[in-house]
Amino acid sequence: MRIYKFLFFIPFFFLSSCIVSKKKFDDVLAQKIKVEGELADKADQLDKANASLKELNETLVKLKQDTADLSQTYRATSQKLDGLNKEYDQLNSYYKNLLNNSGKLNRDLAQQKDQLIAIQENLENTRKLNDSLSYSLAEREKKVKELEKILANKDKAVKDLKDRITNALLNFKESDLTVQMKNGKVYVSLAEQLLFGSGSIVVDNKGVTALQQLAKAIKDQKDIQIVIEGHTDNVPISKKSTYMQDNWDLSVMRATSITKILTEAGVSAKQVTAAGKGEYSPLAPNDNPQNKQKNRRTEIIITPNLDELFKILESN
Numbered sequence: 001m002r003i004y005k006f007l008f009f010i011p012f013f014f015l016s017s018c019i020v021s022k023k024k025f026d027d028v029l030a031q032k033i034k035v036e037g038e039l040a041d042k043a044d045q046l047d048k049a050n051a052s053l054k055e056l057n058e059t060l061v062k063l064k065q066d067t068a069d070l071s072q073t074y075r076a077t078s079q080k081l082d083g084l085n086k087e088y089d090q091l092n093s094y095y096k097n098l099l100n101n102s103g104k105l106n107r108d109l110a111q112q113k114d115q116l117i118a119i120q121e122n123l124e125n126t127r128k129l130n131d132s133l134s135y136s137l138a139e140r141e142k143k144v145k146e147l148e149k150i151l152a153n154k155d156k157a158v159k160d161l162k163d164r165i166t167n168a169l170l171n172f173k174e175s176d177l178t179v180q181m182k183n184g185k186v187y188v189s190l191a192e193q194l195l196f197g198s199g200s201i202v203v204d205n206k207g208v209t210a211l212q213q214l215a216k217a218i219k220d221q222k223d224i225q226i227v228i229e230g231h232t233d234n235v236p237i238s239k240k241s242t243y244m245q246d247n248w249d250l251s252v253m254r255a256t257s258i259t260k261i262l263t264e265a266g267v268s269a270k271q272v273t274a275a276g277k278g279e280y281s282p283l284a285p286n287d288n289p290q291n292k293q294k295n296r297r298t299e300i301i302i303t304p305n306l307d308e309l310f311k312i313l314e315s316n
Contacts, residue, residue, distance in 0.1 A: 151184075154184060154304050154306070155184065157223075157304055158181055158184055158185065158186055158304055159181060161186055161217075161218065161221060161224070161302065161304075162179060162180075162181045162186045164217045164218075165179050165186060165188060165214060165217045165218065165302075166179045167217075168213045168214060168216060168217035169188075169210060169213060169214065169217075172194070172210055175191065176190070176191050176193065176194040176210075177189060177190045177191065177194060177210065184303075184304065185301055185302060185303045185304075186301075186302040187299060187300075187301055187302075188214065188299070188300040188301075188302070189297055189298075189299050189300075190207070190210065190297060190298045190299075190300070191293070191296070191297055192293070192296035192297060192298075193293075194206060194207050194210060195207035195210075195254070195258070195298060196254060199237055199238060199239060199250070201244075201250065201253040201254050201256075201257050202257065203257055203258065203261060208261055211258060211261045211262055211265065212261070212265045214262070214300070215261070215262045215265030215266055215267050216265065216266070218267060218302065219265065219266035219267045219268075221302075222268070222271075223304060223305040224271060224302050224303060224304055224305060225271055225273070225302075225303045225305065226262070226267065226271050226272045226273070226300060226301070226302050226303075227272075227273045227275060227300075227301040227303070228255045228258050228259050228262075228272065228273070228274050228275065228298065228299075228300050228301075229251075229255060229275050229276070229277055229281075229298065229299045229300075229301065230250070230251030230252060230253075230254040230255035230258075230274075230275070230276040230277065230278075230298055231251055231277055231278070231279075231281060231282070231295060231296065231297050231298065231299065232247040232250055232251050232278055232279050232295065232296055233247075233279060233282070233286050233291075233292035233293075233295045233296050234247070234279040234282075234286040234292075234295075235247075235286075235292065237249075237250055246278070247278040247279050248276055248277075248278035248279075248280075249276070250276070250278070251276030251277055251278045252274065252275070252276030253276070254276070254298060255274040255275055255276050255298065256274045258274075258298055258300070259272050259274040279295070282294075282295040283295055283297070
């Protein structure tokens with residue numbers, strides 16, 4: 001604005017110069033030239049300023065466009081970031097769950113490992129026990145077979161012995177004697193009328209013959225034991241003596257008489273035992289003559305030697 005005012009006063013200045021001196025004219029001219037130079041500089045500065053302004057405007061437009069683009073990119077990036085944050089949070093949650101589950105899985109795994117080790121140890125112990133039981137079972141089966149074989153042999157031997165004794169005593173009446181096999185033993189029951197007179201301990205001739213035939217059948221059997229049991233009824237003896245006071249004494253002495261006849265006929269004394277039971281092991285109640293007659297008897301019990309069987313049982 002100051003420049004335009006200056007240009008306005010120039011004509012007036014020239015009009016006035018006609019009346020001024022040359023020195024003043026020169027001063028004014030010099031000032032004019034100076035002003036024009038300054039004006040040219042200002043115009044050049046103005047052009048530069050306008051160019052800079054244009055450039056700044058272009059830059060501003062570009063910046064605005066860049067800003068818009070950046071804003072759009074920012075929004076897209078923000079959306080992507082939000083998505084990534086959500087994905088991160090989700091993955092982080094999964095990770096934490098995995099850590100927790102991993103810890104639980106590790107604990108479960110350790111527990112299962114311990115259980116597996118315990119099961120393996122138990123299995124090994126069970127296997128060893130099973131092997132031991134299997135061995136023991138095999139040993140027991142072996143012993144059972146041995147026992148069965150021995151018992152079968154014993155039963156056969158007892159039956160053969162019973163048959164041999166029965167055959168040896170076939171000529172005697174059943175009322176006088178019987179031969180039975182019970183509990184793996186041979187029982188030879190001889191009635192009183194075959195062996196003794198009433199109250200006597202001396203064996204009759206018929207009884208001696210029966211005992212001698214019995215001795216012949218068993219004397220070669222070295223694997224048997226023989227028990228001779230005397231039995232009476234409950235009627236007291238009529239004649240007492242120093243050595244015989246009651247039926248018990250009578251039963252024992254009768255058993256001893258029979259023992260001597262058997263041993264004299266060849267039976268080993270080491271295999272024979274004499275015993276008397278008196279009236280205390282009756283076959284029937286002593287309430288009538290028939291039952292009393294049954295109770296007055298001598299039983300010869302022949303038992304096979306079971307030492308071999310006992311050895312097996314003891315080793316068991």
